[in-house]
Amino acid sequence: xxxxxxxxxxxxxxxxxxxxxxxxxxxxxxxxxxxxxxxxxxxxxxxxxxxxxxxxxxxxxxxxxxxxxxxxxxxxxxxxxxxxxxxxxxxxxxxxxxxxxxxxxxxxxxxxxxxxxxxxxxxxxxxxxxxxxxxxxxxxxxxxxxxxxxxxxxxxxxxxxxxxxxxxxxxxxxxxxxxxxxxxxxxxxxxxxxxxx
Numbered sequence: 191x192x193x194x195x196x197x198x199x200x201x202x203x204x205x206x207x208x209x210x211x212x213x214x215x216x217x218x219x220x221x222x223x224x225x226x227x228x229x230x231x232x233x234x235x236x237x238x239x240x241x242x243x244x245x246x247x248x249x250x251x252x253x254x255x256x257x258x259x260x261x262x263x264x265x266x267x268x269x270x271x272x273x274x275x276x277x278x279x280x281x282x283x284x285x286x287x288x289x290x291x292x293x294x295x296x297x298x299x300x301x302x303x304x305x306x307x308x309x310x311x312x313x314x315x316x317x318x319x320x321x322x323x324x325x326x327x328x329x330x331x332x333x334x335x336x337x338x339x340x341x342x343x344x345x346x347x348x349x350x351x352x353x354x355x356x357x358x359x360x361x362x363x364x365x366x367x368x369x370x371x372x373x374x375x376x377x378x379x380x381x382x383x384x385x386x387x
Contacts, residue, residue, distance in 0.1 A: 201282040204256035205375055207232065208274050210292040210315035212351075213264040221335040222267065222350040224364065225291040225315075228333070229260045231368040244276040253375040267315045271322030278323065289329040289374065290319060291367065295346055297334030300363045302370055302386045304331050306379060329379070333367050 209229030210222075217223050229249075233240065238249030238260055246263040259281060263273030278288060286306060292315055297303060307327040310316045320326040338349045354360035366386070373382040 201284070201287065202257055203281045203283055203287065204253075204258055205287055205289055205371075206259045206261060206274075206277060206281055206283050207289045207291060207371055208261045208263065208270070208277075208319075210267060210270055210290060210313075211262060212266055217351070219353040219360065220351050221293050221354055224293045224333045224335065224360070224367070226262050227360070227364045228291045228331070228367045228371065229262055231364050232258075232371060233260055235368065244273045244280070246273040246277075248277065253372055256375050258375060267318070269318055270315045271318035271320075274319055275322035285323060285325055285328045287329075288319075288323070289331060289371065290316060291331045291333065291371065292316065293335045293350055294332035295335055295337050295350065297332055297336070299334050299336040299358055300366070301334035302331065302367060303334075304329070304370060304374060304379060304382045304386060306330075329374070331367060331370055331374075333363065 207229060209225035211226030212223060233249045236251035236253060238251040240247040240249045245265050246261050249260040251258050251260060261277050263270040265272050292313060296311055306329050308330065310320065335350060337346060338344050370382055370386040373385060
């Protein structure tokens with residue numbers, strides 16, 4: 191049974207999955223948009239269709255019978271909290287039912303880490319969520335994108351705003367991250383950490 195069911199909640203939503211990213215065709219395959227890619231993968235797997243809501247794109251799906259909302263804020267990364275805050279109020283979800291899926295430069299490419307709470311590691315999307323939600327105690331799925339390699343003089347900001355390289359197999363990374371989200375819904379945090387971290 192998922193760890194979310196600690197008591198009666200006002201919300202019927204099992205999880206609000208927020209894919210962090212930036213709008214615009216030029217960012218579609220950027221490392222910084224891996225959160226959006228994961229949410230798109232989940233929508234595709236479970237027949238979700240997106241509509242405009244909460245200054246973003248929202249789809250509602252069921253994962254093994256559990257109701258899950260997928261949100262792609264379209265406010266740009268630095269203002270993601272505006273969109274997430276509106277959705278969280280609408281669905282009346284507690285912090286531990288909000289999952290931010292985001293790129294993480296401090297993890298090597300393709301590594302995953304599921305966790306509850308933690309620092310912000312200079313990630314502007316996470317900072318915006320903390321400011322709006324009043325706490326950093328929400329769930330995260332950190333998707334490793336690594337840092338610029340030897341001889342790559344790009345600043346980290348430019349690196350994450352560039353597309354995945356073909357040899358990085360972004361589709362496989364996204365599929366495994368989507369598997370981890372499904373595991374969170376189905377099995378809870380500890381079992382997901384044991385399987386994916």
